[in-house]
Structures are given as structure tokens and as C-alpha cells.
Amino acid sequence: MTTDAPPRSPDRTLYGALALFGTVMFVGGTDMTKVTVALPALTGALGLDLAQTLWIADVYALAVGVVLVPSAVAADRLGRRRIYLLGLVVAVVSALLAGLAADGAVMIAARIGQGIGSALLIAATVAIIRVSFPGLRSRALAYGVWTAGFSAGAASGPLIGGAVVDLAGWPWVFWINVPVLSLCLAAALVVLRESSNPDPPVADVLSAVLSAAAVGLIIAGLKGVGRPDATEWFGPPAVAAGLVAAALFTVRQLRLPRPFLDVRLLNRGLLASAAVVIAVTMGVFNGTLYLLTLRYQAVDGLSPLETGIVLLPLAAAMAVGGFVGPAAQRWFVQQHVIVAGLGTAAVGLLAVATVPGTGETVGTAVLGLGSGVVMAIGANAVMSSAPQDRTADAGAVQESAFALGGGTGIAVLGVLAVRYAPSDGDPPVHEIYGAGAETALGTAAFLYAFFALAAAIVLLGTVRTRDGRRSQARNR
Template sequence: MLVGGTDMTKVTVALPTLNEALSLGTIESLWTADIYALAAGVVLVPAAVVADRYGRKRIYLLGLGVAIVSAILAGLAPTGAVLIAARVGQGIGSALLIAGTVAIIRVTFPGLQLRALAYGVWTAGFSTGSALGPLLGGGLVDFAQWQWVFWINVPILLVCLILIAAWMILPESTNPDPPRLDGLSAVLSAVAVGVPIAGLKGLAQPGIPTWLALTGIGVGAVAGVLFAVRQIHLPRPFLDVRLFADRLLAVSAVVIAVTLGVFNGTLYLLTLRYQVVDGLSAVDAGIALIPLAAAMAVGGLLGPLLQRRLTQKHVIVGGLALTAVGSLVLATMPGAGQPVGMTTLGLGSGIVMAIGANAVMSTAPAERTADAGAIQESAFALGGGTGIAVLGVLAIHFGGQTPTGPSHEATYGPGTETALGIAAFFFACFAIAATPIILSTTGRRHLRAL
């Protein structure tokens, strides 16, 4: 998860160099940044099903192999298209790793308090990776070659596989009542995740009719509805959508997705603005972003500690409030207010990620661990990928077009300021609306677990 966190952010800080080396356009840059999270989101549900049936440890080890090979190919990419394809492979490897890890944690730590701490450490690992990512990516770009932004993963993952001996240490487990392998469900879930994001990007791409982009968004929505209907009628669903009947689980998943979307979208835009508009080097941009990502790592560890004195619901609400305040400060107080805004946004996001993840997993029955894990991690992946896509499209739209397409300077200058302002306003509205819903959830299964 530490490596996965760096993959989210170190590539973003390297984008200006990648743009020049591979002649990436603005839309290709957007795909390079968020295709990793989106590919993970598309594959997570099928990966969780396969892990349940054939073994979580096996899927975890397979994910390590896929992630290593994809990192090698990304560094060898001669064009933007090949790089994007390799990033898809990295996302698939990440999904396989996550599908195994979520269930392994759930069956290894039976107590609620220990499990909360385990998920907090797990989330902090990802957050710490996010914190190190900008500085690591900037250092590799400035002092080595851009290829090492990807190749650095290879020795680290090999250490996990060989020296730490993951194949010996990790316990193997399966679900005694595994989901059925249903091809139609897999296709519907992939369409519901991937097509709307492609449609969103199409809205900002010259030459793609608006009606076609909107059609893509609509097709994805219809696929999502058909997927849910099919799951309800299957004897053993591919993904048990009936888990959403638990309001604490449902609202926690939504809060995770929206919060991480704001965090990742903000990180993406600030990284590029610091380099393209403010003229900072990749290393200096990474240093400037440390308060945002490091505070998220602290929040991931702070959340479980707060839960010892407060309920999950109140900790989640507190995290939402901090995230809303941080995003508003970033949008309204440029300059000196940015470190404060980044720290507050990161702290709140880390708390929401850790406690939201534990709430999703703790409210689900033990025999539905994989289903809950797929829901939780789909919220992570879709929130992160969609946040970059939405804020990126807003920045492109409000940055204006040149005869040859979107302007990098305008997109990451005035366009970014407008996009961050819109995101801050709508997230504040979301936090205000979500608070009474969260506090009114019964969390019956959670109370029985306590």
C-alpha cells in the first residue's frame, strides 16, 4: 500500500516531464494520472470474487507479479498510449493486491479495536506513500530519468515478495460461501465504472461531440442499475448489493469516495500548477505538497485513536468537517493560507479514510468480507479516479481553449482556481447534508460487534 500511494502522486509530479518526453496532450496527461485508480476500480469487484473462491493469498501474490511487470513496461514506454496501457496494468495489479489484503486483515484481526488499528495502519501506509510520492517523484525526475518513477517500484515489490517472503508469512483463506463467477455481472460492473469516466473526459476533449460524452455517462448509469438488479436476483450474488441496506455501511462508502475524490483532485491540480504556472522544479513541488499528504498519513493513525473515546459516526463527521474547512481555505486563501489549508484537508481526509474503511468492514457479516472489501476499495478507487477526472475537466473547461486544444498554462492557472472553488463549495454542502444522515445511522451490526 505504501508503493500504491506513491504511484498515485509521484506520477502526477512527473507529468510535466512526461508531457515533454512523450509529447502528451492535456487529455493524455489526465488519463495518465487517473487511469491507475480507474483500472483498479474496474477490476476490484471481479478480483474480490476470484480471491474469495481461489484464495486471497494467491490473488495477492499474483497482484505483486502484475504490478512488477507493469512498472517495468511503464518505464520502457515509447509513447503516451503505451504508458497509459502500462498504467492500466499497474491499476490491475493494485486491485489484485487490495482484493487479497482487505479480506486477510478482516480474518486476521477479529476484535473491533485491533481491526480498526490494522485498517488505520493500512490506510496510513497508503497515505505515507502519498506523502512521499511527490518528493520521491520529483527527486527521480530531477536527479535520474523519468523512467525511474516507475522502475523504483520493482526492487521494492521484489523485497516484499522475496525478502519479506509474503508467500510464507501470509495466511491463506477462502470464503466457504463464495460468490458465483458471473460474466455478465463482471461486464456490467466494468461498464458502470469505466464508461462514465470516459464520458466525463470527453466533455473536455475537442472533437468529441457533447452528446456522445453525455451518452457515455448515461450508459454507465444504466449499467450500474442493471448490475444492482441482477445481483438482487442471483442466488449468491457476484457482489451482495443488499449490504447497502445497512445505512452506516452505505453512507461510509459514499463519504470515502467523495472525500478521496476531493483530496486526489486537489493534489493533482496543485502539483501541476506549482510546476507549470509557478515554475517550481519537480523536487520543489514535492516539498510544497508535503503538508497535504503527510497530514493525511497522520489522520490515518489519529482516527483509530479518536475512536477509543468517540463513536465511529462522530469521528467520521469530524473528519468531514476538517476536510471541508481545508478545501475552503485552499480555495479562498491562496498564498500564505495554502499550508494551513493543505494540512487541514489532509488531516480530515486521513481520518475519514481510516474510520470509514473500518465502518464498512465492521458492519458487514464475516461471510460477506469480500463483498464489503470490494465496496470499500471500489469507493477508494472510484473516488480517487473520479475526483481527478472531474476537477481536471473543470480546470480545462474554465481555463479556456486554444485553436490546438486546452492550454496547459490556462488550465493550471485560472482554471485550477475555479475548479478548486467549485469543489470546495460542493464538498462543504455535501458535508453539511451528510452529517445528520451519518449521526442518525443505527449501525446495529456495529453495536453488536462492540
């Protein structure tokens, strides 16, 4: 087993590892979104109620967020290769179980398993890249392939899911992962080297429990707000309890000599701002994708494949944004690029919410372009703002922002669509994803525009700080 010292020069196994990471993250990205187009088929086949439908859509991202920080600690302590292999095994078994599910409870459990597998893979990948790829350029390339793989998968998930549902049936939305990830498991056994952190985070059970409780309670509370048909939900008390758990977790980390997660990183203005921007933008993107996907099928009567085709501009534009953002850094400071991405995404969401027909299609493309820029450059800003010995902690912050933002966005916009549906009580599906979804998207567009303006002010302020000047010098 090796420590964090990188090899002297890259070899062919590193290029194999790079291909492996890109493939696995592409599959993980599709798992985040492709199930959305299968929800109408799942609802009919498994007899799902509205709450189960929401859980199946967003519990994957929430499971990633809950388990990600403990997974990062486990990778640093037990070995990154070992945790990566475990993540692949969990992902394969969970995909098999999902395709065999006969009811909503089993499907939700399988989706949780998929999220846990993804968290193990993400945590191990961040650390493996850090210790395996020598030099800033090769490491930047590795992180770029990793981020691009996930973004491309998330953006193309609806098209892949729609094609699979139409051609083979909903179980294959999950079973398609099995042969691909099994081959990746065989490849990982060959190309990955074992390593661990010589100064790993403390294995603190209380920290792990508090981090999981904070994420779980906050999201459960958000999902319960405004659901008159769900008497078992906590609503605002659950959100309050989650915030208390988050505060206790923070206090605990500040008292530990080597924290479970170094929360002091959030004192860095650019890192904290970029993480928040990633979370909110990912939430807006995933929530919009969720509502549009279900509206096209439940209200407009499109098939899953037709839905994927209609959403193709959104997917293609997000992939383009992932390349446009890094290219723009040749001439502009990364804060300026993020602000441009925020503004683009806000304009796109406003068009989606207010301009029907062709305007909506153009709006989805503009939203995807801006979101792709924000995801790529925001992730780079988080990682580049952290010191070398806290790269794993920064990676946990970055991926938690992705996962929690995506899950929260689906939960919040899904709940708003239910609340804004014309009928009281338990409204029909066509009202939820028709009038309810339109009002929910309008509300989200209005709020995101104000968020983009506030975030722009904060981000542009960091350019004038000492850290901002260093970032500017690096980017130029």
C-alpha cells in the same frame, strides 16, 4: 488449502505478513499520486497531448475500480495467496513496462497494468487478513496497518516522485517499484498461507462485464464532458449508459442466490453513507493534489522536488489524520468523528480555493488532516457495519469507493480546469492550471461544503438507528 477458519493464535509469520501488507500498500499508494509530479517531464519526453496526460494521471485508480470486484471473486474462489502473488507479478512487470514506454499509448497500458496488479493485491489482502488474524484487536491492527500504509503512500507520493524525477529521471518513478516489490514477492512466498472461501461468490461472467462497463462508461463520460477538442468522447450518453449498466448489475445481484457482489449491504445506512463519504472525499483530495501539483510546475515554475516539498504539509497532515481519527474513537462515536473530518476537510478546501500564499499552505494541511480522518474512520465504518460472512464484499465496496473516488476526482477537476480556462478551443497549459484550476477548485470547494453538510445530517441520523446504537456501544 485452508478455509475461512482462523488459526488458534498468531505466530511470527503473521507479523511478517503484516509488514508485507504495509509495505506493498505503501507502494500502491505512491503509485496513485507520485506520477502526478512526473507528468510535465513525461509530457515533454513522450509528446503527450492533454487527453493522454489526464489518462496517465487517473487511469491507475480507474483500473483498480474496474477490476476490484472480479479480483475479490477470483481470490475467494481460486485462493487468496495465489491471487496475491499474481498481483505482485503483474505490478512488477507493469512498472518495468512504464519505465520503458516510448509513447503515450504504452504508458497508459502500463498504468492500467499497475492498476490491475493493485486490485488483485487489495482483494486478496482483505480476505487474508480476515482469515489469518484471530480476534478483533489483532484484526483491527492489521486493517489499520493496511489502511495507513496506503494513505501514507498516497500522501508522500508527490515528494517521492519529485525527488526521483530530479535525481534519476522520470523512468525511475516506475522502476523504483521493481526491487521493492520483487523482495515483497519473495517474502510473500514464505509468510503467506493459502486459503479460499468455502462459500465463494458465484463466478458470473455477466456480472463481471456489467460491473466493468458501469465503472468504465461513467468515468469515460465524465472525462469527456466539456472537452471541445475530443470529438470521440461520449460525454453524457456514456454516463447514462454506465448508469444503466450499474442498474442492470444491481438487478442481477438481487436475483443470484450467492451474488457476485452482495449489493444488499448498501441497505445498511452507515455502510452506504461511509462509502459515499470516502469516495467524494478521496475525489476532492486527489483532484486538488492533481491541480496543485501541475500548477506549481507549469505556472509557478517549481521543479518536481520543490513541488513535493511544497506539498509536504498536505502529506504529513493526512498521515496525522489517519492516527487522530482512530484515537478520537476512544471518546466519540465514529459517525461524529467522520463528521468532524468532513468539516475540517471542507474548511481546508475553502482556504485553498480562496486564500493565496500562506493561507493556501495552511489550507492544504487542514484539507489533509480532515481527509486522513475521513479515510481511516470511514473505512472502519464500512468494515464494521458488514456481517462477518460478508467481509470480503464490504472490502470490495470500501476499496471501490477509494479507487473510483480518486479517479473521478482527477477527471472531474481536470475537465473543469480545461472548461474554465480563459481561452476557447485548445487553451494553453498555463491558463488551464492557472486561472482554470483556481476556478475549478473554487467550484469544488463550494460543492464539497454542501456535500459535507448533507452527509453530516445523514451520518448523525444513523447514530439514532439501531445499528448506530450498536456502533456507539462498540466504540465506547
